Amino acid sequence: MRKYIFLLLLGLISVLGCELSTQANPTLQLGLPIDCTLGNDCFVLLYTDRDPGPEAVDFGCGRMTYDGHKGTDFAIPDEQVMAEGVKVKAAAAGTVLRTRNNIRDRRIQDQTQTDAVEGMECGNGVVIEHDENWQTQYCHLRKGSVLVQPGDKVKEGTPLGLVGTSGKASFPHVHLSVRYQDRVVDPFVGPEAPSGCQGSKSPLWKTALPYQSTGLIRAGFATQLPELEQLWDGEFKDQVLPVDSPALVFWVHTYGMLKGDQERLQLRDPQGKIVAQFNRTVSESQKVWTRSLGKKGTKQPLIPGQWSGRYQLIRDQKTIIDHEADVLLQ
CATH class of the missing domain: 2.70.70.10 (Glucose Permease (Domain IIA))
Structure with missing residues (x-):
């Protein structure tokens, strides 16, 4: 009888152990x-x-x-x-x-x-x-x-x-x-991870998702300086613009900018000449960011043809974003 009770207890402990294991390691x-x-x-x-x-x-x-x-x-x-x-x-x-x-x-x-x-x-x-x-x-x-x-x-x-x-x-x-x-539960770390970002991680994703804290949302051209809300609206998607526009502006819409990042923008005319450029250091971290530069077409008319813009973001001497875009003026 004692042996039977002992075996029964062992079985019960085993069952409980399986249940606890299932709860500690959800699937x-x-x-x-x-x-x-x-x-x-x-x-x-x-x-x-x-x-x-x-x-x-x-x-x-x-x-x-x-x-x-x-x-x-x-x-x-x-x-x-x-x-x-x-x-x-x-x-x-x-x-x-x-x-x-x-x-x-x-x-x-x-x-x-x-x-x-x-x-x-x-x-x-x-x-x-x-x-x-x-x-x-x-x-x-x-x-x-x-x-x-x-x-x-x-x-x-x-x-x-x-x-x-x-x-x-x-x-x-x-x-x-x-x-x-x-x-x-944060699906990138799982239910057992401690608070903070330094602990062990058991992601729930079937396919691993990379951590990308900085990136490009969109880039394009406009005939005016775009506002952030206009970009979220989806404006400024034209790939062909009038050559008699008052200005040509190359813009980018990005996320995850950090203080100290280096930004480089260039605008080239159809002859490959750089007509506008700047290098800047980001002065304040931003979750969402827009940057632009351009050339006015008032004093000196814009020339027809394919214009191009290039945007680079450098962090700790490593290029995070390198994007080029084109627009046709006619």
């Missing part, structure tokens, strides 16, 4: 929550905040987050791309718990607009429940685009809706939040 794996190619037509603009205090740090020990940010923001270049329709996809199989689909799309630009979406910061969204007490949430979807209903079973990659700017969004993107046992 959720994630695909991309957006239908795009990272680094090509979309990018991660903000990561989960890993600082437990009032400061903010992302998992790569960078500053592409803000205090209390509880997810990963997969962004697209502008609202013209958004209007064309970029799918938001389920990152893993599960059951839809909640949806919302009636919040207007509007980029937040001031505190009054922020106050207006209090309690609805996620905007239009979807919450999915997965096995082993996991949940994923998808925010800022385009009004009227949500395709699923509570109770629906979804697979990884199932379309949920379209990228939008509903709720507390200042640029077009889908915000992905991951939770395990009601606790926010």
Whole structure:
């Protein structure tokens, strides 16, 4: 009898050990929550905040987050791309718990607009429940685009809706939040990682996602100095401009600029002559940045033909961005 009880206890401990092991090593794996190619037509603009205090740090020990940010923001270049329709996809199989689909799309630009979406910061969204007490949430979807209903079973990659700017969004993107046992998890480090950015990492992504804290969003030409909000609107995409324009401006829209970075811009005429250039040191770190230079066509008319611009960003003597673009004046 004693032997039987001993063996029974061993079996119970073994079962409990398996359950504890399963909980300590959860198995959720994630695909991309957006239908795009990272680094090509979309990018991660903000990561989960890993600082437990009032400061903010992302998992790569960078500053592409803000205090209390509880997810990963997969962004697209502008609202013209958004209007064309970029799918938001389920990152893993599960059951839809909640949806919302009636919040207007509007980029937040001031505190009054922020106050207006209090309690609805996620905007239009979807919450999915997965096995082993996991949940994923998808925010800022385009009004009227949500395709699923509570109770629906979804697979990884199932379309949920379209990228939008509903709720507390200042640029077009889908915000992905991951939770395990009601606790926010950074998918780039996993549920067991300690606070901060120096601990061990067990990412949840099925395919490794590179950490890119700095990059180019868009670049192009205009006949005036562009404002940042105009770039998010999707303006200045013309590849052919009138030769009698009042000016020709080469511009870039970037993210993740750090104090001390070196910027170099050049504008060349159709004969290959440099007509405008500058080298500058970034004086203050910026999450989103626009820089431009140009030539006026008033005193000396612009010449017809293909003009080109080049932008370089150098950090610690290493080139981070090197981009060239062309425009035809006729």
